Amino acid sequence: MVDSGGGVAPARYRLKNLNCPTPMGQHPIGDVGPFSFAEPTSMYTLSIPNETFTVATLAGVIALFANERVKKTETSSISLFSDGVPASVTRYNGTLAIRCAGSAAEIVNRLFGEVHAFWLSAYGEQARPWQIRPAHWDELFGLFELARAPHTFLTTDQIDAEKAAARDARQFFSLSSLFHESATARFGFGAGGPPVTGGQVNGRHEVHVAYALLRNEDVPAVVMDDYRAVEQPFRYDLEWAVPLFDVPEVRGRLSASRWQSVSSVMRHAKQPVTAENIDAIVAATADLPETAGYIEVDDALFDAQIVGAEALPAMFGTPVAIGEPLNDFAARLRQLLADWRRDKTVDRADMERTQGRMSARRHRLECEMALLSHGRESFEWPNRVASAIEERDLSVLLNLLDTPDDDNRSSKQTVEEFHGVKLRGVKAKARRRAVFSLCGFDETAQREWEKADEQRRMEKRRHDDAQRARDAAQSARYKRTDGTVIDGVTHVDDAIASGFSEIRNWRAGAILQYALVNPALNEGRRLQAKDGTLAYARAVLERLAA
Incomplete structure (x- = not known):
């Protein structure tokens, strides 16, 4: 063109x-x-x-x-x-x-x-x-x-x-x-x-056009036509200029800071600024100080009923299945959890509102959502806790209850109410003993369980270490005497299957070398620490020895 x-x-x-x-x-x-x-x-x-x-x-x-x-x-x-x-x-x-x-x-x-x-x-x-x-x-x-x-x-x-x-x-x-x-x-x-x-300088033409419209300057028709030919002429923090461009009656009515707050509130409320409502907007914000920001403008427009209450998210229009309680313990725990979440949300909204960081519209919405969420609280987690107590699942209960006082407060309170086991305000050793007591374990049974649990943990660590070593060795590459290339796992497995049953090391200068050795043949297969074959070979030999 x-x-x-x-x-x-x-x-x-x-x-x-x-x-x-x-x-x-x-x-x-x-x-x-x-x-x-x-x-x-x-x-x-x-x-x-x-x-x-x-x-x-x-x-x-x-x-x-x-x-x-x-x-x-x-x-x-x-x-x-x-x-x-x-x-x-x-x-x-x-x-x-x-x-x-x-x-x-x-x-x-x-x-x-x-x-x-x-x-x-x-x-x-x-x-x-x-x-x-x-x-x-x-x-x-x-x-x-x-x-x-x-x-x-x-x-x-x-x-x-x-x-x-x-x-x-x-x-x-x-x-x-x-x-x-x-x-x-x-x-x-x-x-x-x-x-x-x-006083700030700016090379973006649309910025100068936006502020000219704000002041109701005479922007030539040919310039306006050029911008009408653009799909989104005012972007990147200039969205406030769109109503000025589309509605001439809005121009020159408010200062820059006031207008930017007004347009932002109206845009977020999904309500247009029009020739019909601009007078009401000006009147609603007239008594605000020039330093008033978004929150104050939002409140003023809300009080004047120019913007309405914020709509609830769509999820609140859809029924939710909360399930049935496994027992009275689960029902009480669900109530405490729902109360705690509701109160926490409302308290936070009240604080934000008091400190001027939340508008009245948003405060109302937050409180309304908190009240509705209270009734949508599921029995899924309370039932899992109740089931763990019935089944004496110590692994679950220790993770849940053998924790600092501020953690899982609702679960601990319910346990205290229903089973008379004090879990808060006691020393760590007494708290742990209380969890075992809840499950019917005396001190001797507790020691035996903890010893077995430590063995389980060690075995899991060994298994995890062996799996990591195997994954690393899988990526290693070794060449056989016939020129065939194999991975590190095959290299180790074949060697051990052929009688290579000892790991030996020696120094070559400052470097420590490793090999998987067949004592009968006095032959060795090379291993490396950095590629995982050494750790994998050790894990396999330990497993075979066990």
């Missing part, structure tokens, strides 16, 4: 009507005075087979390099003509580039000077950022990217000459400084862009 003035409009700004007057440009942004330069304007014609593009600046020519048809065209089939100072198109490492005569400073000044002259002719001397069409804004800011890719517009000889001159002057050659100085002299800002409300 060809832009009638400044170059190819980027894909996100494809315009519906390209027969508009000479497109756009820009000028002394913010508080910067009128342009003090008057560079001559030029026109460039870039031709490829079956297509011709006419642009007003070298920046527009460079923008054309993003065009897929241009990029795919052989360099020899691309021609560039100018009615001013000549320029040509070439490729550097496969990437399209322009070439002009002159020093780096002269070429940089030419790039910005042409854009400046074009903007003067298109917009006059008093244009502001929001009055510039987005494609032309992008064209200007695209120039700053060239500082990171100097070969896009400078030859190697031109770059080397600049570096040599900088060395002779005992200075550092900085393209970024050249770009900043040239742009600032003409436009009053550099790569960071001009200032917006609050």
